[in-house]
Amino acid sequence: MKERLLKPSRIALLLALASAPLHQLQAQDAEETAEQSTLITVTATRNPIPAFDYPGQVSVVERETIEDFNPSTLQEVFQAIPGAEFDAGPRRTGDAPSIRGIGGNGVLIFQDGARQSFVSGHDGRFFIDPELVQTLEVVRGPSSALYGSGALGGVIATRTVSASDLLDEGERTFVKLATGYQSVNDEFRIGATAAAQSSDAMWDVLGHLTYRDAGSIKLGSGDTLPADDEITSSLFKVTLRPSDAVELYASYARYQADSSDPQNPQGANIAGAANDLVFRDARNDTAQMGLNFNPASDAIDLNLVGYYSKNGVEEDTVGTSRIADREVETFGLTIDNRSRIGVGDGSSLTFTYGGEYYRDEQTGLDTDTADGTRGGVPDAQTEFLGAFLQAELTLTDGLPGEISIIPGIRWDSFKSSATGEIFTIDDDEFSPKLGVSYKPIPELLLFGNWSRGFRAPSFNEAFADGVHFTIPDLSAAPGPFGPSFVQNLFIGNEALVPEQSESWEAGAGVNFADLITDGDRLTFKASYYDSDVENLIGLDVNIPTGCFVASPFVPSCGTGAAFGNTSQNVNIADAQISGVEAEFNYSSDHFYLRGNFSTIDGVDAATGEFLEGVLSPSVLFLDTGLRLRDGDVRVGTRVTSASDFDEVNDPNQAREGYLVADLYLVIEPETGPLEGFRLDLGIDNIGDADFEVVSAGVSQPGRNVKAALSWSKGF
Template structure:
């Protein structure tokens, strides 16, 4: 999906999480495990304080000069999330289009979507991308955390991070084992009423007596029917999903650790070819298959100079579609192979000042095959058989400098990427380029409760082989009785990378022991301005050939389509979020707004959203092992559209939830999550004008975890 095509729908969410980044390397993953173990004894919602990812290493989230959020497993469970979009339902700057079907969901970060958003599973790139088939082939119940870095991130992550990064980490044995236990199991079941969906699954896990070896195996299933909408008829959305996860790790020595994982996702659905549409026509049997193999190495001796992580991986994703009314069968298959390595070296600079260098490299290769049984050669229009290779190298310095007038944190970074696209159908079609992506962020804390920060970054998105080599049939136009004129894709080897230059400025406040001992209040907000040039858009030229209307020799055609660099966009926005947490109360509030205009024409561009306020209130009752809360979303009307038909009304939704998790006694290990989403049945048009949101939805899950 290109940038301009993403204009069609606008909606945002707002979440109050101040702040945790994303983990890529094996050593960063190990740090996350340690944090998870520390948090395991906490029963309730709290404010995160440590990031292990925004800088590819442990980082204080409050002083990080940017916008990063983390959603913990506890919050994922409390949301009873059945899809990835529900995890981010309250995260500012994050929008999901294409719902409410899972297979249509596509993310946007601060107005940029499609290939401008990088998605990672346990540090592994998920490069499958289709306009109608979704991007998130993973079961929410398998996740330990979901993280999002908002704003250009090419300085560390290269292409596809022009809008930001969404990263997921899956659970492992240490997240589920009780203290001093070696083996355990978890069983879980659930139901939600809006689509009559049942969830059931089980997990086994364990570790050796000395803790050097650990492993986990998990399997879950979902089975659902049509989706009940707040207005109108039900939405065709039958789904049968099977998900699996296998993990194993070995602490070979005090310094060296190896780990391995296999992640599998199968989804059989019956829905329209365009999973983002509400039409019940043109139904297909859609089979989605995805698997990720990952191996990691962490080497961390007793040295400030070596903290090494290496991840090697391969992913395979495919979507096969069989039309019910015809014999046509189409397929898109993408394989990705790659590795990423990084190391951290820390140096003292005198006094309490220090600097940590993070540096490394990355290589990945994508291979795509498109199939269509109705074409002469079996190839699929718009899905070229092609290969892409990318190599990147990066370095970052993280300076911590205390002074008499306050503390400074300065984080410069730069990355160089070299990328090459080759058509597998025609070796003469080749496109190569390179890009340098610098970034610098500065935080200043004049007191221990006040933060001022800013950052400047440059980012890029390399044109994909889908955009460069698109060929074959695009669509057909009737030109007369019995006459049909095809329009064909045309490759464009001169397509240039999209480029971005972004500024962000913000401030934060943090206080402890505000009303009671041990409570905490955090507020952080920022304004950003992102200028994106060389936007890639699909240019469609409709021009009928003379043979369509007269007995003239030749082939009847209706013109060509190709991807071209077009306009420049300026995207600006403001986000502010705050959290308060104590032993008995959790409160959060977030407000976000965004604007995007074509600098040449003044038209609206990007995934723009209405102004939106999200509120969360939760009462904790430790003596009863109970938490009760409510979430409210207040959305203004969407008027930032080029076509008045795409305007959407304001709406308000309210959800309620309850978590009961006994911490002692015979019921220890039980967790019950219950809730009702959209209790007043509001017509929340979040994704498209005329597409109602999901009806009032009762949801519940029950799990039992035991270890011995």
């Protein structure tokens, strides 16, 4: 039986934190700490390091945690990540992530290293099934020093499952069959995975398929939100290892979601006169080929990745012949290398450097327009070229503890153009960053970072054209067929400049192994951040006063720029955003407790008003459970508590706080006749609470009974 009492050595160590000299604290228990397991981040530095050691905030969610959520969408897993949320509403078709209050083009999304550049006002942009995801990483805070334009809020990176994740030593093949159901939208799921590798491990291959069918969503308010969707997700991967130094790999993933919902499916919207019911076809195709070359040399650890991704949403309006489509294709090539240099006993220096080229191409279609173009969706392209350099210097020689210094800088050049436009948008930017961490003892981390980020104007913002909306001319007497109508038109803006941010962050963390019992582990990491974001891009909508009242003293009503009836993206605001984030995790053989806390504040620097669409309530999330029967059974509960949300300019947008609890049970025998089976049972929102996350009046899903069953086996 494992020891349950607080170990005397641990008590001594905790007391030593307040009293002992630093060099004594460093030496004490260093061996135990070095042996403990930890989560690894690749995205935060492009060089694998423990997530705890990164001088900033990065969350790594592995497959085991994702499976415990038994999620219908990956959005549900983001409960485990502070400062990151989705603001779309109950329907999955509008999934749109934000990090530290910044969303849209201010968040980069990667799938197996391939950029996902599709951004739409209401079509969502997160097209991946949770069954495909092996690891989810979220880097919070500006990351332009490594990833260039768009990382003002941060980076979301998913890595899909590979054969090596499933095959144990000595196994040649692997098979998994899975099914599931949830009551809140009558969703049924079925899926299969197969993997194989050669006896000498020189090649492996994986195939996966998941199908979901779901209907209308039962809300906590008692209402039912109309929805109807079918999702098919597939994945194929192959890896070749012709030598110990070379690995070649290729993959193709497809996400296909066919749904029937309003043209704008976000929030609590339902179909009506101003929001047509459409048959929506959302799709994502992502393919990549890569090379890793890692010979027996500290100077070379090279990755070369070429990729292609195509994201699109087609909407067929029910009852009419209108078809509207938006599609974005991305071609990219990235090369990076790591060179490691020893600089003394216990000290090290790693350089990470490389370059990137990618091109986004967008096409829009609307069969209701004379030329087939779609308003607000120009046929356009943007090209980016970037180069980056980062150093990771760790010093221990002659120091009371360990200091890590991570400076980095990236240069980007970009150029955007659109069909039919006489101007282009082009510029270049430097994005520096500096992170510093200090460990006076192996268990204690103090860190801080400073960074600058930028986001280039998107082609939708720079070259917006076509009809934005149609309004009646109320100043004129109605004719025999009713009032006359005029149109508000999008117009481009060649004067747009990139959004830019400057951010500071400081924090601390602790990381203990064998704290209470042998084999347990506690980590805690918290920080405060402050960001100044300049030249925020927003839509300036102008409607002539003459459209509402006839007067010789005001311009008359009409269509387009001649009458001032336009919508144009402009640099309209500077923002000040600050917040606190914390993550913690305790795990032992029989008990675990993990959770996070986040809060955010933000104002318009010019007006002092709250930043609409940026702020959210303070949120505390806890996930705790027991491991029984040597880990074969886990029973747990998740609790989310949010404060009242009153940082609003319009009192009608204030929301009450909420408390929501989930229960779940996992049965996964490791031995015996049921080995290979896994049963997940759970109830989300067990109190059937009526609560609002997105905005006032948008109720979230009510009580949801969930079940999943899978069988897997390696041969």
